[in-house]
Amino acid sequence: MTHVLLIRLAGPLQSWGTASRFAARRDSHSRPSKSAVIGMCAAALGLPRSMGLEMPKQPTETDEPGKVPAFGELARTVFGVRADHPGTPVRDYHTVGAGTYPLRPRDLITDHRRAAAVAASLDTATGDRFGHHTLTGWYGAPKKIAADPHSGVLISGELTRSALITERWYLADATFLVGLQHESDSFLETVRQALEHPRRLLWLGRKSCPPSGTLGLRVVPGDLDTAFRTHRLLPVAHDDTDPTRRPWAWFQVPPTERGATPVQDQPVSFDALRPEHTTRWETRRRITIDADAAQWKDIIL
Structure with missing residues (x-):
């Protein structure tokens, strides 16, 4: 049986780069990337950037309980994101020197x-x-x-x-519900607690974009689709949107899945000098939230 860790990503500004490390034009993806979310979780756990991303063996009953998970466990989670409030693109004309x-x-x-x-x-x-x-x-x-x-x-x-002139793009006032699917609920709970009590600073894509409010929401049984359908839209301040609307969601799938498209954000190495990513596959569809979907309580906005 699988479980899903639900993560809330919200803040005044977010910027999720997937094209290049640095360029004259720094775009922002329309949603969080898997690499960025895995990196955030690893930072919260205090894992060093030099730690390898080798895929670990499947956990067994003899494994040491409470052991800090390796990067590989985070990397092999199945990733999904629901755009509860997609935000507004913002352009920053930036000059230096x-x-x-x-x-x-x-x-x-x-x-x-x-x-x-x-x-x-x-x-x-x-x-x-x-x-x-x-x-x-x-x-x-x-x-x-x-x-x-x-x-x-x-x-x-x-x-x-x-003069160094750059054009930098951000998402303003966006709120995303991210899901990480894994077999071990205890592993996901360890990550959730780390997000609420991080050992290192966290940010939403760039260091100038700190997260606001609650990050680690809850661990629920099931898969990503079930988790997204059975939870209402995340609340935001001064929200006047229709709570019954159908938000877009993106799901990591096998490459053989019908309609799957490639995304270059599967982390291989977070080494500061030589970061490396490979291809994963995803599909996009709208989510119809159940009428009896769970409400969000005790969330700090």
Whole structure:
């Protein structure tokens, strides 16, 4: 028999990237990815990013009770998500670096190139103020750090830096009901408790998007479809939506399932330098919530 851990993901902003680690345009998926949710659960459990994702053996009666689950147990859960409140896409036009910035005395002492660039200004300077000596196009994160051949001090290998312009997308005021299906209810309960008392900071896709309110809701018997049909829409503040509407839901399925589409978010490694993902398959359909579906109680919004 399988069980399902129900997780509430809600916050002012969410951003679920599936295309690339970093690019000039950082899109957000329309819903949480499996990789992001598994990573969040692993962070809540305090598991190191370097831990392998090898698939563990099936649990037996001789296994040590209460043992912290490996990444592999999380990775092999069957994933589903119901979009109770899909949210609104929000675009952030983001710029970093470049422009004109006042030079400091240490900039001239440690970097002979900057000193040469403003030599004329220094020769004609009067008064006791230093801040009016400027250099255009050097402000920003230093790149290609190396020792200066004259002073021996570590400096940037690039004297000028172009502005980094990015377009970042978020989901505003979205609320999702995520399900993780697994054979062991005790394993899922361990994860649920960790989400409510995490050992590391959690966020909704990016570090600028903290979750709000309750995360780990409950562990219920059955499969994902049953769990989504037998629970009402998650409540939100100032909710004026129809409680009987049919939300979209996505279910992880075998690749042979009719209508299955590929998604590149099955985690293989969370290594900070070389994260790796592979393909899983999913289907999408609307959910008709049962008339006697369970109500949500004691949820912190």
